[in-house]
Amino acid sequence: MNPPRLEIRAATEADRGAIWEIFHAVIASGDTYPFDPRMSREEAMAYWFAPGNNCYVAELDCLKQSSLPVGRRVVGSYLLRSNQSGGGSHVANAAFIVSSEARGQGVGRAMGEHCLDETRRLGFRAMQFNFVVSANESAVHLWQQLGFKIAGTLPGAFRHPQKGFVDVYVMFRSLIAD
């Protein structure tokens, strides 16, 4: 099988439909992000494309021999922004979504690496994730591999639809001196 080719680029207005489809599936499962699963497309896109956000998409070019249907399409997206304003604006924050059909193909990792490059390019000094659900082990593992540390543990701060109250991690990575 030829591996699908992945391109990560700035999101455009034309990507909104694809991003909403992925976003909606992610919040509908309710096991990774603290969003109301009933969030409307309008609310979701206002959040994702809020003023000051940098938005990107990961586009897969699936060849004939791939396990995915042939064609080129958006399979993931991420946003990058300041986590706070004023005296906290040198720390970035990001959020990532990947379509279920493209999981396990390195899309999240590729977006994470792209994101860290962009974060440095934009002059941020650090990156912080405010809410990594501990039960989302693949995400925790990925961020640790990309140099993030668990800066804090919020006991029972997420009500997981299957597991009940689970801990949440605040994860942090300095970007200076590297």
Place this chain on the structure above:
Amino acid sequence: MNPPRLEIRAATEADRGAIWEIFHAVIASGDTYPFDPRMSREEAMAYWFAPGNNCYVAELDCLKQSSLPVGRRVVGSYLLRSNQSGGGSHVANAAFIVSSEARGQGVGRAMGEHCLDETRRLGFRAMQFNFVVSANESAVHLWQQLGFKIAGTLPGAFRHPQKGFVDVYVMFRSLIAD
């Protein structure tokens, strides 16, 4: 001296002027909150009175013998809300402002205690502060006295106008089983 009498009550539209005066002074000093000091009154009030926020004011009734000018006025305010939506909506978040003329009179502590009562009354299971500047020692100390623990430390996450990059604490307090 008769001590000033303090009342904490729900904020109304008529309190906006007083809240903005206190808020503006707090963000102008730039040493406690990660807000842009140039934030407009409109932006600030949209933040403080955002849909879903519960807003309160602390009103001092200053008698003749008090060190403050005689009269009744708003000297502090706090907001209380869900820190997250969906699976994170059982954890509350709050923000507090006190006018400089009323510091050191227990206004912050009184609002903090009132806030914890309100948080329980509204059915939250915990309270989280996302961004307590470590250099704001009186705030850190007050929250510890009110049962909060430092759940995480964000290295250098705040650029203090005098002290440069200082650490920020995420503070957390469970409200169940007490």
